[in-house]
Amino acid sequence: MSTHLLVLQSDFGLVDGAVAAMIGVALQEEPSLVIHHLTHDITPYNIFEASYRLFQTVEYWPEGTTFVSVVDPGVGSKRKSVVALTEKNQYIVTPDNGTLSYLKKYVGIKAVREISEVENRRKNTEHSYTFHGRDVYAYTGAKLASGHIAFEAVGPELKVEDIIEMPTVETIVTEDSVAGAIDILDVRFGSLWTSISRSDFYRLNPEFGDKFEVTIYNNDMLVYQNQVIYGKSFADVRIGQPIIYINSVYCVGVAINQGSFAKAYNVSVGANWHIAFKKI
Template sequence: MTNHLLVLQSDFGLVDGAVSAMVGVALQEEATLGVHHLTHDITPYNIFEASYRLFQTIEYWPQGTTFVSVVDPGVGSKRKSVVALTESNQYIVTPDNGTLSYIKKHVGIKAVREISELSNRRRNTELSYTFHGRDVYAYTGAKLASGHISFAEVGPELPVDAIIELPVVETVFTENSVSGAVDILDVRFGSLWTSITYDEFHRLAPEFGDRFEVTIYNNDMLVYQNQVTYGKSFADVRIGQPLIYINSLYRVGLAINQGSFAKAYNVGVGSNWRLEIKTIA
């Protein structure tokens, strides 16, 4: 069952009318919808980031919430438009381009249906191929969130295993180290959020106050290497000092107290940015 809550995410930004048009379409369908925003500042075309931000947010919304995520560099192509029903009974309306990767891996997906544009596309938009966020996704999301259509009425069911998934960097262990990728930034503060989970890091039996050798590579190029303290919070080190910590998603983070680690060392994100944490003998 849906609950009249609609949450929008895109890479559109707020400098023009694109997001407002999506909201307007949703409210034309059902004026009583609660329309909310996850973010519209996804890096343009960055499907991985869209997938991660959904994962970061979705568990804090009630069951029955409908999410619309539009980061769609393939808009107008043959990529499918889908709605996924998660194991936590929420809906995600999105292109089938990898956006569902983190949800499938970490939340779970019960079922996926392809959006039938014959019945779930705004009227008189058939000749527009570049704004499916307004004409297909916001429209279908609003119909679903309001209960004007059921999940079954979205369109034909697809195998969950057939959805497109982005490649995932696997965590690598040695006797005294753990390695993963810099997945994403805590954007405003410049902290690095890695793919290494709390449990994976704790194979090294860390204690607060311990120091570890942290090495960051961009492909094969060494970008950073230093001894870094593991702390409970940023205030466990002096201002300007680096810190290993566990973030709100139970992943290993790397920060500078009251500074931006990403800017200080020109660190980017993605599978080519690798981070190793090693015990110090």
């Protein structure tokens, strides 16, 4: 099943040598590895974002691909380092700090093992406590991706139900409305990606061209309220106009045609950002 593919994600950015060090460690382990990057621009310390980007990406990669995701504010603490095996037979090498939440919920995880740092840590790094991305995750990921170790050799098996999960906001559907949270931004374009699935939104029987009252709260503070058209794509409205659409992961999105909704209305993301769509 091994494909010799290693995909890296982190909040390290590319302004220093951290990512290059991870690549170097992987290539020392197996020079023939093919290494790709999911992103290294995760908002610093944002575990939820790391979890979402994995969910957004993994299904487009072949079976046997190994992903290393390092967004690790608890580095050096008692949080576990793990490898998860997904239902699609891909490996996710990451801290057990909530990063696996979205994959567990939407992709499925069939087994998880704790990385044994006795076996699967680079030699002579045991006195460095703050760069597990290089010394544990990239190293273990490279060993797995290259087939130098089997999944069983990662370390002791853990229970899948014990994986640490972040709380999620439930979708509330009424006769004429649906409500959830703003999970994440389509960062570059400033579109809002909500937690509301296409199937839940379609319980309102929307038609393209229908108008909905969109309400956004930050905790209890009203941030936005307006009537917005539901369209197929951004060009269904004039430049500068807002639109409701279904995004590439089949959830409800809100955008401004050729503009940034997030910037225009100072909207951010997280469980405290509530959004509702009411049919007019």
